[in-house]
Amino acid sequence: MTPELDAWRTRLAALAAAVAQADAGASDGAHDANHLERVWRNARALLPDHPHADALTVLAACYLHDLVNVPKNDPRRSRASRLSAELARRELAALAFPPAKLDGVAHAIEAHSFSAAIPATTIEAQIVQDADRLDGLGAVGLARMFYIAGRMGSALAHGADPLAAARPLDDRAYALDHVPAKLALLPGMMQTAAGRRVAERRLALLEDFRSAFADEWAGGATAAPE
Numbered sequence: 059m060t061p062e063l064d065a066w067r068t069r070l071a072a073l074a075a076a077v078a079q080a081d082a083g084a085s086d087g088a089h090d091a092n093h094l095e096r097v098w099r100n101a102r103a104l105l106p107d108h109p110h111a112d113a114l115t116v117l118a119a120c121y122l123h124d125l126v127n128v129p130k131n132d133p134r135r136s137r138a139s140r141l142s143a144e145l146a147r148r149e150l151a152a153l154a155f156p157p158a159k160l161d162g163v164a165h166a167i168e169a170h171s172f173s174a175a176i177p178a179t180t181i182e183a184q185i186v187q188d189a190d191r192l193d194g195l196g197a198v199g200l201a202r203m204f205y206i207a208g209r210m211g212s213a214l215a216h217g218a219d220p221l222a223a224a225r226p227l228d229d230r231a232y233a234l235d236h237v238p239a240k241l242a243l244l245p246g247m248m249q250t251a252a253g254r255r256v257a258e259r260r261l262a263l264l265e266d267f268r269s270a271f272a273d274e275w276a277g278g279a280t281a282a283p284e
């Protein structure tokens with residue numbers, strides 16, 4: 059990372075922390091400063107495949123993409139990324155961020171969100187979207203999934219049919235249903251080739267976990283050997 063990029067990383071992390079502190083009710087353990095760091099690290103790993111992508115635009119969007127955090131079960135949820143983009147524009151202008159990059163940062167922030175359904179039309183927005191979605195997969199994604207489900211009051215899984223063999227999926231009611239209902243779709247929605255490879259690897263871990271979970275749920279893993 060260049061010294062200039064590193065200096066911006068420090069400023070952007072401080073800005074995100076200040077906004078989060080001013081709105082303490084909005085931040086949570088799945089969308090905190092550690093999430094922003096992980097998203098930026100994911101994005102950094104994707105950048106070398108895309109040398110024409112602007113690293114500062116990606117960096118700013120990674121740190122500011124969740125500036126306005128709206129809970130999943132809130133009707134304003136689909137507007138959260140637009141609100142984050144507007145707030146990021148104002149805050150970045152006050153920090154004398156390069157004005158020519160503001161549109162690119164705002165687009166990457168708006169387009170990162172699943173619920174906003176805004177197509178990511180720049181490589182920077184595509185990298186940020188992939189980087190954020192990668193944090194929903196793998197071991198950390200699994201921890202975040204149960205954390206968010208807990209905050210929404212969901213059950214761990216359906217009592218008699220945890221794998222939804224004979225019922226429709228319902229990931230609001232059952233946390234485990236979130237794997238097939240949404241997370242399993244993410245590798246196919248990745249915008250970069252490297253993002254897709256990592257997503258597939260991380261999804262495999264979730265699917266193994268889901269099978270082991272269902273086995274234990276049914277008493278299989280604790281049954282005495284015959």
Ligand SMILES: [Fe+2]
Pocket residue numbers: 089093097123124190
């Ligand atoms: Fe995020």
